[in-house]
Amino acid sequence: MNAVTKIKGPISVLRRSDVDTDQIIPKQFLKRVERSGFGEFLFYDWAKEPGWDLDPNPILVTGRNFGCGSSREHAPWALEDFGFKALVAPSFADIFYSNCTKVGLLPVPLPEEEIEALMDADEAEIDLEEQTVRFAGREVAFDIDAETRRRLLGGLDDIGVTLQSADAIDAYERDRERKGPVTTL
Amino acid sequence: MPDSLFDKIWRAHEVAESLIYIDLHLVHEVTSPQAFEALRLAGRTVRRPDRTLATADHNVPTDGSRVAAQIADHLSRVQVETLERNCEEFGVPVHSIGAARQGIVHVIGPEMGVTQPGMTIVCGDSHTSTHGAFGALAFGIGTSEVEHVLATQTLQQRKPRSMRILYSGELGYGVSAKDLILGTIGRIGVAGGVGHVIEYAGPPIEALSMEGRMTVCNMTIEGGGRAGMIAPDDTTFEWVEGREAAPDPLPLDEWRELRTDEGAQFDAEVAIDASDVSPQVTWGTTPSMVCDVTAAVPEPASEGDERALDYMALEAGTPIRDVRLDRVFIGSCTNSRIGDLREAAEIVKGRKVASTLSAMVVPGSQQVAAQAQKEGLDDVFRSAGFDWRSAGCSMCLGMNPDTLAPGERCASTSNRNFEGRQGRGGRTHLVSPKMAAAAAVAGRFVDIREWE
Numbered sequence: 106m107n108a109v110t111k112i113k114g115p116i117s118v119l120r121r122s123d124v125d126t127d128q129i130i131p132k133q134f135l136k137r138v139e140r141s142g143f144g145e146f147l148f149y150d151w152a153k154e155p156g157w158d159l160d161p162n163p164i165l166v167t168g169r170n171f172g173c174g175s176s177r178e179h180a181p182w183a184l185e186d187f188g189f190k191a192l193v194a195p196s197f198a199d200i201f202y203s204n205c206t207k208v209g210l211l212p213v214p215l216p217e218e219e220i221e222a223l224m225d226a227d228e229a230e231i232d233l234e235e236q237t238v239r240f241a242g243r244e245v246a247f248d249i250d251a252e253t254r255r256r257l258l259g260g261l262d263d264i265g266v267t268l269q270s271a272d273a274i275d276a277y278e279r280d281r282e283r284k285g286p287v288t289t290l
Numbered sequence: 291m292p293d294s295l296f297d298k299i300w301r302a303h304e305v306a307e308s309l310i311y312i313d314l315h316l317v318h319e320v321t322s323p324q325a326f327e328a329l330r331l332a333g334r335t336v337r338r339p340d341r342t343l344a345t346a347d348h349n350v351p352t353d354g355s356r357v358a359a360q361i362a363d364h365l366s367r368v369q370v371e372t373l374e375r376n377c378e379e380f381g382v383p384v385h386s387i388g389a390a391r392q393g394i395v396h397v398i399g400p401e402m403g404v405t406q407p408g409m410t411i412v413c414g415d416s417h418t419s420t421h422g423a424f425g426a427l428a429f430g431i432g433t434s435e436v437e438h439v440l441a442t443q444t445l446q447q448r449k450p451r452s453m454r455i456l457y458s459g460e461l462g463y464g465v466s467a468k469d470l471i472l473g474t475i476g477r478i479g480v481a482g483g484v485g486h487v488i489e490y491a492g493p494p495i496e497a498l499s500m501e502g503r504m505t506v507c508n509m510t511i512e513g514g515g516r517a518g519m520i521a522p523d524d525t526t527f528e529w530v531e532g533r534e535a536a537p538d539p540l541p542l543d544e545w546r547e548l549r550t551d552e553g554a555q556f557d558a559e560v561a562i563d564a565s566d567v568s569p570q571v572t573w574g575t576t577p578s579m580v581c582d583v584t585a586a587v588p589e590p591a592s593e594g595d596e597r598a599l600d601y602m603a604l605e606a607g608t609p610i611r612d613v614r615l616d617r618v619f620i621g622s623c624t625n626s627r628i629g630d631l632r633e634a635a636e637i638v639k640g641r642k643v644a645s646t647l648s649a650m651v652v653p654g655s656q657q658v659a660a661q662a663q664k665e666g667l668d669d670v671f672r673s674a675g676f677d678w679r680s681a682g683c684s685m686c687l688g689m690n691p692d693t694l695a696p697g698e699r700c701a702s703t704s705n706r707n708f709e710g711r712q713g714r715g716g717r718t719h720l721v722s723p724k725m726a727a728a729a730a731v732a733g734r735f736v737d738i739r740e741w742e
Binding site for chain 1: 302305306308309311313314320321323324327332334339340341342343348349363365366368369372383403404405406408409414415416429430431432433434435437438441442443444446448450480481484485511512514516535536537541576594597687688689706708709710711714
């Protein structure tokens, strides 16, 4: 994963709430066994609607509960491959939020009224170190878990980080692991 | 300090701060290939194949194909073959297409007895919350986390907040677990549970069968919840006992401790009177766009509602019972277990599917199919005009050839009515198995409470 620090540039706006991951990347594209190349299928069905206009800017600003539904990580893969580096919304669905942080696509929650103002701006600058979004002369703070932020800033490999606790995992399995199930019947 | 069921399971699995041990990792063909590939590239292995179980479910055709080579769709075939190859290489037990234990991942886990009270269970699938019905902490993860669990048998996870939904009263005649959870989602909204692990409690929950409890926990994600869970009791223990992977004897002293203590605190509490719940039908494109079968399509209250009505080709004010259907789908990880099929069969027995629609039943697993055949349910459905299929996710999401054509309207026992979910341009109404069965006979929605 590449390190995430500052993301600056023009914004794209999608004025819809409860956007589910089935819309972000429909099922027919989940059959691929590769991890790349999903960007061209982003919002595949919606992109055929008249008036659809979504540029691959660095920042996507959208409505509440973005990314609900299916756990498919293909959704953040597609958004990232399309060109987005950060997503700003009033709220995100849990699994989707987590998936974004695993692929270095920065999810930024802001209050509803700030989202409205941001949608009217042309560009913005997101600073993960400072935990701020700057646009149209304003500066708004956003929340992110300290450990998640540390990993994003460092571009750290999650498995590598966990394996630093390999002794604790060994000890858990030795002393506390519950019995079964055995799947290798 | 009094603890909740969730607190107890969480604490028993904390390896280090925000690092929890995973007792069971379920794997399917769609969200795992990139994880296995990443392991391979990094030279890593699967830490605990004995706590990992794989099946092919999303892509499999339901035409009775016995091996991957028979799958006509090239990409689907490659994905199933890739799963089989990965499992062989990494030593993971797999029940792929044609195997006696193949089926929807959330059906076969409980069926084999690998899903047990007190466990932590994850899978690269949002409906993993299903397993919470056994008093387990179970939730969906993405492919990066699948890779992480394969490599370390742990997950980095901040402890979510907790919510209890406490039900009072009792479910009325003809009202099922599906109606209860749809009604609940209608009440709390599709984001009502975000960030929370939800415990479902109260007499109406205790009165549910394990199938009903699985249906409730399954749809937790449709209300935004991280996981759903129900304290295990005698109903649970009787269900688990004797299954092939179940402990013998059951550790009942330990399992009976898996309850929320009197006075335990939750971050949020919701109270719902189950007696108020009627049979439910969704009218829109999220599961919270739902109403009583006796109601009419509501007036749009937002731009999202307008868009949904437009997509669904419905006009506000139209009685739900006047909505005519083209297709009926009985299946999915929400409602494809033997209990669901028995309920639906009882409705259609001796009757015929309306000539204006086509209907299909897709059992959740090969074992469910075998049991249904033993009981003659397949004959009941076939004689009524249903298409009786083999096990898989099928038209819940249409990754296999079972899809709606554009504009087709379907009564479905699945979990998502999103735009295009069952096929591009398809229109989905979520209902219970009984309601779907009755709709298949009538050609339109009917109030199951008036069914004779």
